[in-house]
Amino acid sequence: MAPLKSWRVRIALVLAVVGPGFITANVDNDAGGIATYSVAGAQFGYTLLWTMIPITIALVIIQEMSSRMGAVTGKGLSDLIREEFGLRATFLLMLALFVTNFFNIIGEFAGVASSFELFGVSKYIVVPLAAFVVWGIVVHGTYSTVEKVFLSASAFYVAYIVSGVLARPDWRAAALSTVTRPESAGFRNYGYLSMIIGLAGTTIAPWMQFYLQASIVEKGVTARQYKTSRLDVIIGCLFAAVVAWFIVVACAATLHTVGKYTIETGADAAQALRPLAGDYAYLLFAGGLFNASLFAASILPISTAYAVCEGLGLESGLDKRFEEAPAFYWLYTLLIVFGAGFILIPRFPLFRVMVLSQVANGILLPFVLIFVLLLVNDKELMGSYVNSKWYNVVSWITVGVMIALTIAMVIAQVRG
Amino acid sequence: MSIVALSELLGASVRDASGAVRGRVREIAVAPQDHPTRIAYLIVRTADGERMLPHDAVKSAGASVRATTDAARWDRFSPTDGVLLLKRDLLDQQIIDIHGRKVVRVNDVELESTPVNSHLLLNVVSVDVGARGAIRRLSKGLVPSFTLRALLEKIPPRVIPWQFVDLLETDPARRVKLKIAYRGLAQLHPADIADIVEDLPPAEREAVFETIDEEVAAETLEELDPDVKVAIVESLDKDRAADIVEEMDPDAAADLLGDLPEDQSAQILKEMEPEERQEVTQLLEFGEHTAAGRMTTEFISVAETAVVDDAIEVLKRFEGSREAVATIYLTGPGHKLVGAVPLVRIAVASPAVQLSELSEPYVACAPDTPQDEVAALFDKYNLITLAVVDEHGRISGIITADDVISMLRHRD
Numbered sequence: 001m002a003p004l005k006s007w008r009v010r011i012a013l014v015l016a017v018v019g020p021g022f023i024t025a026n027v028d029n030d031a032g033g034i035a036t037y038s039v040a041g042a043q044f045g046y047t048l049l050w051t052m053i054p055i056t057i058a059l060v061i062i063q064e065m066s067s068r069m070g071a072v073t074g075k076g077l078s079d080l081i082r083e084e085f086g087l088r089a090t091f092l093l094m095l096a097l098f099v100t101n102f103f104n105i106i107g108e109f110a111g112v113a114s115s116f117e118l119f120g121v122s123k124y125i126v127v128p129l130a131a132f133v134v135w136g137i138v139v140h141g142t143y144s145t146v147e148k149v150f151l152s153a154s155a156f157y158v159a160y161i162v163s164g165v166l167a168r169p170d171w172r173a174a175a176l177s178t179v180t181r182p183e184s185a186g187f188r189n190y191g192y193l194s195m196i197i198g199l200a201g202t203t204i205a206p207w208m209q210f211y212l213q214a215s216i217v218e219k220g221v222t223a224r225q226y227k228t229s230r231l232d233v234i235i236g237c238l239f240a241a242v243v244a245w246f247i248v249v250a251c252a253a254t255l256h257t258v259g260k261y262t263i264e265t266g267a268d269a270a271q272a273l274r275p276l277a278g279d280y281a282y283l284l285f286a287g288g289l290f291n292a293s294l295f296a297a298s299i300l301p302i303s304t305a306y307a308v309c310e311g312l313g314l315e316s317g318l319d320k321r322f323e324e325a326p327a328f329y330w331l332y333t334l335l336i337v338f339g340a341g342f343i344l345i346p347r348f349p350l351f352r353v354m355v356l357s358q359v360a361n362g363i364l365l366p367f368v369l370i371f372v373l374l375l376v377n378d379k380e381l382m383g384s385y386v387n388s389k390w391y392n393v394v395s396w397i398t399v400g401v402m403i404a405l406t407i408a409m410v411i412a413q414v415r416g
Numbered sequence: 417m418s419i420v421a422l423s424e425l426l427g428a429s430v431r432d433a434s435g436a437v438r439g440r441v442r443e444i445a446v447a448p449q450d451h452p453t454r455i456a457y458l459i460v461r462t463a464d465g466e467r468m469l470p471h472d473a474v475k476s477a478g479a480s481v482r483a484t485t486d487a488a489r490w491d492r493f494s495p496t497d498g499v500l501l502l503k504r505d506l507l508d509q510q511i512i513d514i515h516g517r518k519v520v521r522v523n524d525v526e527l528e529s530t531p532v533n534s535h536l537l538l539n540v541v542s543v544d545v546g547a548r549g550a551i552r553r554l555s556k557g558l559v560p561s562f563t564l565r566a567l568l569e570k571i572p573p574r575v576i577p578w579q580f581v582d583l584l585e586t587d588p589a590r591r592v593k594l595k596i597a598y599r600g601l602a603q604l605h606p607a608d609i610a611d612i613v614e615d616l617p618p619a620e621r622e623a624v625f626e627t628i629d630e631e632v633a634a635e636t637l638e639e640l641d642p643d644v645k646v647a648i649v650e651s652l653d654k655d656r657a658a659d660i661v662e663e664m665d666p667d668a669a670a671d672l673l674g675d676l677p678e679d680q681s682a683q684i685l686k687e688m689e690p691e692e693r694q695e696v697t698q699l700l701e702f703g704e705h706t707a708a709g710r711m712t713t714e715f716i717s718v719a720e721t722a723v724v725d726d727a728i729e730v731l732k733r734f735e736g737s738r739e740a741v742a743t744i745y746l747t748g749p750g751h752k753l754v755g756a757v758p759l760v761r762i763a764v765a766s767p768a769v770q771l772s773e774l775s776e777p778y779v780a781c782a783p784d785t786p787q788d789e790v791a792a793l794f795d796k797y798n799l800i801t802l803a804v805v806d807e808h809g810r811i812s813g814i815i816t817a818d819d820v821i822s823m824l825r826h827r828d
Binding site for chain 2: 073074075082083086087088091217220222223224312313315
């Protein structure tokens, strides 16, 4: 009885803390992420699967620092930046975050629109409806109900795993190329190299650090529960990586095999999959795209509203009512209304905006990551929870590589 | 008399008696041990290290500061715990706004300057938490100062007078030196204190609970969310936690201890006074979701032969919660429950009337009654209190309506 009980207690403990890390990692596979993974699979087959392991490690390291800071200090990232670096730095950062996330939100609603256009439903119906749903869930929910909705949305990512299986990949080849060192010849190929940059860049976005830390704080995770929280981050990142792996594999097994290399978005990928992997794979892929986009569209505005209000000292939090935290809810509402509204403008340069959002993410990311590293190493703030020496070496290298890759991506994007 | 903002003073050039610029203002210090609001000295960064310009040597303060003494006479600054540094401890930090009953972030600090004899008296008068302070700081150095001043005039101020500000300091020793006692906070209603506490990060919550009066702490604790409550008690020193738990209603205390890990609740129980410990331990033995787990053992019962006057005497000596006095229970031979008298009937009856004459039919339940049935009884009979009786018909405790309301609201 005793071992059974302790085992059950442990599961309950994990379930109590699972949430923020799991959600954040999964939202990472948003419309932009799915597009990038699909393109990677279609264009390069299994040959880019080796990137999944290093990318997952980088994701875990960076997410872990944010969740640790949240648990130890009980404060959000923008709170800490405000307290340690002053109003001016915070204001500029928040302005940049707001603009960047706004572009991202447009991208997510574009994902919603394109997934339903696959089924022949007009964006003029779907997008306003989606915006309304997103707004309602969060404005009328409390933290725990919203978390439940988000966790269920995370579960829908299984759709991609199923459609990966339906695509009947060459499992042996896929597994092998995940764990073997890539051939160095590939790196001389400009397209291959820029694809690697794209994969890395889409994985770690600035908003994630703010969202993760804020929701750890709102969930009330403390330093003592931190170990379970770390597990949450690791499980979340692993699941997100597995989903990404299956997207690449699905496209590699079908599109790449028949020589259909050129797709641009997740919706293109779903459409191209249909004759090759069957109706179910197509439906799951398209449905997955819709879920992912809607999910990210509900998280990005809320994360932005949190971060900006915290940093500027305005009332914030889902547990507050509209009139208690007007700036918070207004910011949130406006981001959704305009984010969705832009999609409805006829002949809106959608692809340009998607590229622009990637560039904006890339420009902001180095600043955010450096702030994170400086703060997580502040003894006065973190006490004994500062990074250990080896962890610091690993995380500075990770951050350095991420920064180098995103700068490269920005340059590549700007040059077209 | 005029108001000058901390952000204007920070970075201002400092001229000494000779009229030469000697450095720039880096910090402003208040020594609460000497005076609660008066500026003790300005810390000036000079070519020769950081110096303290004492308050009585400040001749004027604004975009530039003039001193009445020579820079050579300013003492060297060495960091100390005993002073409040306005930039480090206040600017951009969170404080408790007693008046507005919430946690806010400081955008700027306002000082009042009054000329006295040959120098200037500077006092902290308020903190700016609105747009005015934020815009002043954001545009400092980018917009000419007279344009800025004109612009700021147009923005309605949002300031909190200094006497309504409670600082947050997590270091207990420093809290004593800075005389931070959360007196303002402690005067608020416990439910308001609880709202404020829930907005604070864990370390600051702990600071509040270490400092405020045990009775207030206990009442506040009862109002908090169960998770937050447990986290706070776990973080407190066990001795201190026991002092607070003793002040709580026994049923609330038992609920709380039941939510804590066993080793922690045992440690707290060990530190408690024997009498309170016994009451709480009894309650702890019942299941949390039963009538007995929800009841309090602090209630009023008198013999059925007693008169109204006796009941009033018992009321006067009663130390339990106000909710529990709504009904006075009557016991017969063998301490069996025989009747219940609503407080209102006692209030309007003459002193010599026997209580049994005032008795009304009462509703009671067994200790193992599930909480949902308890709620149903309250609903059906419109109860304010419900007696819990054991198998011998003796009353062992009562459940009050407020317990049922919170039970219904926090049902998982």
